[in-house]
Amino acid sequence: MLQIVDHFNADPKKIMDLGCGNGFLAEILLKSYPEAIAILIDHSEPMIENARINMKDYSERCEIINGDFSESLTKYADRATVDCIVSGYAIHHLPNEQKRLLYSEIFDLLAPGGIFINIEHVASATPKIEKLHDKFFIDHLAPHNNKDRSTVSIEYYNRSDKMDNILERVDIQLKWLEEIGFNHVDCYFKWMELAVFGGVKQQ
Numbered sequence: 509m510l511q512i513v514d515h516f517n518a519d520p521k522k523i524m525d526l527g528c529g530n531g532f533l534a535e536i537l538l539k540s541y542p543e544a545i546a547i548l549i550d551h552s553e554p555m556i557e558n559a560r561i562n563m564k565d566y567s568e569r570c571e572i573i574n575g576d577f578s579e580s581l582t583k584y585a586d587r588a589t590v591d592c593i594v595s596g597y598a599i600h601h602l603p604n605e606q607k608r609l610l611y612s613e614i615f616d617l618l619a620p621g622g623i624f625i626n627i628e629h630v631a632s633a634t635p636k637i638e639k640l641h642d643k644f645f646i647d648h649l650a651p652h653n654n655k656d657r658s659t660v661s662i663e664y665y666n667r668s669d670k671m672d673n674i675l676e677r678v679d680i681q682l683k684w685l686e687e688i689g690f691n692h693v694d695c696y697f698k699w700m701e702l703a704v705f706g707g708v709k710q711q
Contacts, residue, residue, distance in 0.1 A: 509533070509625050509704065510540055512696050513592055516623045516708050520544050520591035524584070524617070526577065526610075527551075527598020531559035531570075533627070537592065538566050544591075546570040547584055550598075551577070577602060581613045590617045596627040604676050608684045615688050618709040624690070625706040631675035632701055641700040678703045 513520065521544055525534040528548035538546055548563070548570055550556050556574045563570055573584060577599075593614050599607055614624050632638035646664050650657040678695050682705060685693045690707025697704040 509594065509627065510536065512625055512704075512706070513537070513623055514540075516692065517591055517621055520622075522585070522590050522592075522619075523547070524581075524590050524593045525549065526581075526593065526595040526614075528559055528572070529555050529596065529598075530561075531563040531572070533594050533596050534559075534570060535563060535566065537594070538569055544569070547590075548572045549575040549581075549584060551575065577610055578606070581610075581617055585617055587616045588619050591619055591622045593618060593622070593624045594627070595625075597629055599626060600629045600675055601672050603674055607676065607681070608688075611681075611684055612688050615690060615709060620709060621711040622709045623706065624685075624708075625696075625704065626681075627704050628678075628702075629673060629675060630678040630681070630698075630701055630703045633677060638701070644700060675701070678705055681705065 520541055523534060523537050523544050523546040525546060525548045528534055528550045531548055534546045534548050538544055546569065548559055550559065553574055556572055559572050563572065575584065599610060602610065618624065632641055646657060646661050649664065650660045653660065678698065682693050682695060685707045691710045693707035695703055695705040
């Protein structure tokens with residue numbers, strides 16, 4: 509993420525983190541760009557509280573907001589004023605049409621030359637590839653959590669948040685970004701269903 513931001517917009521002054529969680533991405537950006545300020549948005553009050561704790565060293569440089577993506581982002585920033593918008597594993601919870609509308613709003617908020625980067629869970633291209641992804645992920649989780657593979661597999665396929673994931677293929681989402689008007693649209697990194705993608709608003 510930092511390499512991409514630095515390549516396209518090496519001195520962002522205003523940053524927005526959508527679905528900020530504990531503020532991990534915003535913290536990295538504020539640490540890297542000491543003159544920047546950030547707006548952090550999440551719909552979860554517990555996550556917002558975690559962000560306030562985690563971001564205490566940056567409290568004078570960030571605004572932490574309990575907000576919902578179903579509301580217009582123009583509540584939080586004026587159009588064409590944000591240099592960098594990032595999101596980490598949040599947008600995939602939205603229905604696909606709402607994802608596309610959110611990308612349009614992101615484009616409107618970005619200043620000329622501004623960049624959007626989405627670090628995201630995306631759909632596999634085929635069911636067979638999805639099975640391979642699941643196998644790799646379970647293989648990773650079992651030793652990481654010090655559990656046997658069969659237990660992890662049952663937990664993985666029956667996890668309570670599985671239905672909250674509304675995944676779309678990355679190539680389809682890239683096409684949306686191009687149609688909206690983003691330049692330099694690409695999937696900058698991908699491993700199975702984990703992807704880093706986005707685009708730049710032309711100057």
